[in-house]
Structure formats: C-alpha cells, structure tokens
Amino acid sequence: MGVSDQRPAFTDADARAADALIALALDEDLGPDGDDLTSRLLVPADATGGCDVKSRARGVLAGLPIVERILPAVAERTGNAPLELLPIARDGDALHPGSIVASLFGPVRDLLTAERTILNFLTHLSGVATLTRRFVEAVEGTNAVVLDTRKTHPGYRRLEKYAVRCGGGANHRMGLHDACLVKDNHLAAWRERTGERGDLGALVRRVKGELPAEALLIVEVDRHDQFAAVLPAEPDVILLDNLPPEALKQAVAERDAAGSNVKLEASGGVNLDTVRAIAESGVDRISVGALTHSAVALDLGFDWHDAGPPTLP
Structure with missing residues (x-):
C-alpha cells in the first residue's frame, strides 16, 4: 500500500495531550518565576522580529498543530499578544533542505523563549513521521x-x-x-x-x-x-x-x-x-x-530576519 494523500486528523484528544506536554516544557524552561533570564537581560522588551522555521534535511513534517498551541501558552506566561504564525507547509508534507515550514513574527523575547519548545516538538515528531514514511515506501x-x-x-x-x-x-x-x-x-x-x-x-x-x-x-x-x-x-x-x-x-x-x-x-x-x-x-x-x-530527530531550525509580520504570498 502506498502513501495516502489524505491528511491525518489532529484530534481533540491529541490537543489535550499536547497542551499537557507544552505546560511541562514551559515549566522546565521558565522555572517557578516564569523567567527567560538571558532574553530579559539582553533583548529590549519592545524589540520585534521574525524568523522562518526551516528544514535542514530531507524528511516528513509533523507537529504544526502543536506549534499553534505553543504560541498562546507562551503569551500567557509573558503577558504579550501571541506570536503571529504563517504556516507554509502542512503535516505530512515531504521536506527538503531549505524547505520553509512556517514563519513567525512578534516580540523577540517571546520568539527566543518559544524557540526550543517549538523545535523540540517539531524535530522529534517529524523524525517519527520521516522514519514511518521510509517503512511505508519500503x-x-x-x-x-x-x-x-x-x-x-x-x-x-x-x-x-x-x-x-x-x-x-x-x-x-x-x-x-x-x-x-x-x-x-x-x-x-x-x-x-x-x-x-x-x-x-x-x-x-x-x-x-x-x-x-x-x-x-x-x-x-x-x-x-x-x-x-x-x-x-x-x-x-x-x-x-x-x-x-x-x-x-x-x-x-x-x-x-x-x-x-x-x-x-x-x-x-x-x-x-x-x-x-x-x-x-x-x-x-x-x-x-x-x-x-528509535526515530532520529529531523534537523529543523530558526532562520532569523527583521521582516515585518508574515503575509500570504
């Protein structure tokens, strides 16, 4: 059986599981006081910027619905409006080196606070999807x-x-x-x-x-x-x-x-x-x-830029 073109559903139960893990991840990073010490000391509170989430390897994307849930969770901790997100790819898409997964814009402090949590979910789950695709194709x-x-x-x-x-x-x-x-x-x-x-x-x-x-x-x-x-x-x-x-x-x-x-x-x-x-x-x-x-994390990263809020092409 080949790979289906039908996109997998991200269910309400999946969302609840994601929310629980996001809360744990942010607790681990921000500690009891909710502090991103490095960003607070080095980045002005009013600085804004953007980044592209970009693939650095071939693989299959999984985890974008979780990113959508990370952004309001970070905003709740920082007191800012949620970062703006423009998805470029969809879960299940094949990625290549240089593929842009999504663009993000907002307070630079929040981008830095969210970066590792976003990448931890995306790289691991995309690694699972990538290995699965290899077995399915085999x-x-x-x-x-x-x-x-x-x-x-x-x-x-x-x-x-x-x-x-x-x-x-x-x-x-x-x-x-x-x-x-x-x-x-x-x-x-x-x-x-x-x-x-x-x-x-x-x-x-x-x-x-x-x-x-x-x-x-x-x-x-x-x-x-x-x-x-x-x-x-x-x-x-x-x-x-x-x-x-x-x-x-x-x-x-x-x-x-x-x-x-x-x-x-x-x-x-x-x-x-x-x-x-x-x-x-x-x-x-x-x-x-x-x-x-045994899935190996897919190599994804933030490519930073100073562009304004993301807009659809």
Whole structure:
C-alpha cells in the first residue's frame, strides 16, 4: 500500500495531550518565576522580529498543530499578544533542505523563549513521521499496512501516534484499555494462576465471549502449532512473532485455504532491511516498534530576519 494523500486528523484528544506536554516544557524552561533570564537581560522588551522555521534535511513534517498551541501558552506566561504564525507547509508534507515550514513574527523575547519548545516538538515528531514514511515506501505495492506499537515515550503516545499517521502509517491499539492482546506472558500468568493447560483455541473462544464488542482481540503466537490452534477460534488478528518470511507465507496460505477473515500481523525483527520480504509474504499488518522508540530527530531550525509580520504570498 502506498502513501495516502489524505491528511491525518489532529484530534481533540491529541490537543489535550499536547497542551499537557507544552505546560511541562514551559515549566522546565521558565522555572517557578516564569523567567527567560538571558532574553530579559539582553533583548529590549519592545524589540520585534521574525524568523522562518526551516528544514535542514530531507524528511516528513509533523507537529504544526502543536506549534499553534505553543504560541498562546507562551503569551500567557509573558503577558504579550501571541506570536503571529504563517504556516507554509502542512503535516505530512515531504521536506527538503531549505524547505520553509512556517514563519513567525512578534516580540523577540517571546520568539527566543518559544524557540526550543517549538523545535523540540517539531524535530522529534517529524523524525517519527520521516522514519514511518521510509517503512511505508519500503512496502509499497504489497497489501501490508505499517503500524506503530506501545513503545512510545511517556506522555507522548498520542502525539507520536499522530506523527506515525503523518508519515503514512497506521496506529495499533492506543493502550491496554482499547484492545485485548494476548501475549506469551499473559498465557504463562494465566496457566500459573489457574493451573489450566487447555489449548490456545479454547482460551481464545473464552476471551471472545467476555470481550467488549468494540475491542479487538489479538493473539500472539511464535510457533506453527500455536497458529494452527488459534486460527479456527478466529480472533480478529493473529500476531506472528519473530517468524521468518517462509513461515509467514505458510501461515498466510493456511489462513486463505481455510477461508478465514482473520488478519495476520508480523512483528519482531522488523527493520528497513527486512520489512520488504516480510510484506511480500502476504501478511496484512506489520508492527514496528522502531517508529517511535528509535526515530532520529529531523534537523529543523530558526532562520532569523527583521521582516515585518508574515503575509500570504
């Protein structure tokens, strides 16, 4: 599947997550007294100026809606009117060295106060979007969808998952609350506590009977005998953990021969060198923890100028 032209939605829940992190970021920078000491000592209070947020590398943009929320948060701390913002690019856009993301204008003190907070969000989330886009392009032409995981940074889950969408990927479950994913440790704990040694199929059927209607049931397997036991019980997804492409192909063939609608997901050992072969096995989904836990920040910076307020070209 290729990269979609549809822009990802920045939801109300994403906005609430952003606001909480923005408040923490400004608290860290400005301290209990709300003071940008260097700017206060070196920059006249009435000085105004502007800057362009510019890319210095190739990548994919994510995070502009957060910048829009940083500006009033900074203004609330400084007592000034919010900085003026002119977005030039959109989240999901491909960036090149020299691409202008947005222009900002207002009190120079506020620009300096906001600079690092703005760049911290933009560079990290654009890094997630950029890495995701590389995985999505690597599986183009196959049926596989690239998904994130719960391997996110504390507090950043919604924003990192938004960035994955900006890169053309899709979201796995948001947390433990919205899907049931039965992993090997769950099985071990269940068997230890209950003393049951029944097959996985029986367990899946029992869980299906108690699961909320809106929640997905995903079952992890790492051996063929487990897969053969789970498939007839028809969870929503069978997660094939750390299986080589030939074993993945066999699972796809058996699923198709059974006429089952169960989705097959590959996970474990997925990187840019292996993802194409995994996708060509015919699996429906590929989950990649690296999208969020190993993304390198995209190089963005402020280019300063003395121009007046930004205007549309």
